[in-house]
Amino acid sequence: MRFIRSILVFTFAALILPSVSANASQDPGTSLPDDKKGHQIQVVYVETQSSTGSKYHTNGRVKQWIAEIQSWLKTKSGKELIFDTHQGQLDIAYLKYEGNIYMENDEDLVRMYQKFNPTNYLGKNLAFIIDQKLSTQGDICGWAPIDGGYSVSMPNWLNCTNDDEEERVFAVETFGLSSSAETILHEILHSYGVGHACDSTTTSDLMHGEPECAAAGIAFNDSEKLTFDKSGLNYYGGNKAGVDLKTLRIWSDGSGNTEFAVPEELQFVPPVTTTTTTTTVAPTKKTINCKKGKISKKITAKNPKCPKGFKKKAR
Ligand SMILES: [Zn+2]
Structure with missing residues (x-):
């Protein structure tokens, strides 16, 4: 905050x-x-x-x-x-x-x-x-x-x-x-992952914050230039404030x-990953020819079946 x-x-x-x-x-x-x-x-x-x-x-x-x-x-x-x-x-x-x-x-x-x-x-x-x-x-x-x-x-x-x-x-x-x-x-x-950084060397630090710093008796010095973890112990070079950003x-x-x-x-929405290295093999589809009188149809599916009244035409 x-x-x-x-x-x-x-x-x-x-x-x-x-x-x-x-x-x-x-x-x-x-x-x-x-x-x-x-x-x-x-x-x-x-x-x-x-x-x-x-x-x-x-x-x-x-x-x-x-x-x-x-x-x-x-x-x-x-x-x-x-x-x-x-x-x-x-x-x-x-x-x-x-x-x-x-x-x-x-x-x-x-x-x-x-x-x-x-x-x-x-x-x-x-x-x-x-x-x-x-x-x-x-x-x-x-x-x-x-x-x-x-x-x-x-x-x-x-x-x-x-x-x-x-x-x-x-x-x-x-x-x-x-x-x-x-x-x-x-x-x-x-x-x-950086929390508030409060020690006597960070009175004008970017990550100064409350309630932690007030609790530690360290007031923000708002007349000086902002510092970025001057001691190198809190969040850049060290992780006293939670994480070392350098890592x-x-x-x-x-x-x-x-x-x-x-x-x-x-992750509220299931992530859609665009796979570039797909190793799964897509199910093989087969095509069959079906015939009913003079009408013929091609049916493509994993397990193709002829519609009612049609007969599978031999190759
Ligand atoms: Zn904050």
Whole structure:
């Protein structure tokens, strides 16, 4: 769970902003053909009943947040995560949910995605980014089951996004990541099995979280740049917070030994595997010729029988 990080925005010089191109890869629930095989993170943009119409999936915002995440990780670890792309562009699947999403019903989204993508959801970690105004969970911006293979981020909840581009750029320069990108990455790491990391060296860490850190008497230092397991003991180089991400095969450089798999209890839709190495032999079908007077019929089946009144014609 990611709590709101309050940001005091002081006067700062307007920065020259990179142009944001619209992302065309929008499609109804279905992943576009994948550039890569194997494990990857599928970003799924969801509009719910109380959507604000912010269209972050098509106006370039989602793409920008993922780019922020990748470049921040690269400076911290030298690695990048694997995101689902189609023809080199981030593939953002789109879902429209009729109600609103809460912690209690978030698995509905996993179900919906699997229904649309029965042949290729197995290797995927799902990052749901949800356009929803209605908030019922208090001061949080996202959540994810630990090791659950999916995460939820709510950028349209109060104070969860740096609203305009100046604010976003300011946050990136000051902390390393904008609020939304920070939430998305924090939740994705939960979904890979990382819990909250609290020790005296991690007061501005990406994986700082409550209630664990408050219980340990460690307050979040929101004036410093975000750190990515500075001690190397918690989740990158060590596993005190649950898992050592370095050992997981989730990085674009192909490193890591441990496969991350979608938990079986979350496979709601029986996975359809496209078999390329089929060894089972299809039942042999036979064709017989059947005749009734002048009419003849060919019947093909495993055990072909002539229709009533027809007689099997000898070869
Ligand atoms: Zn958390």
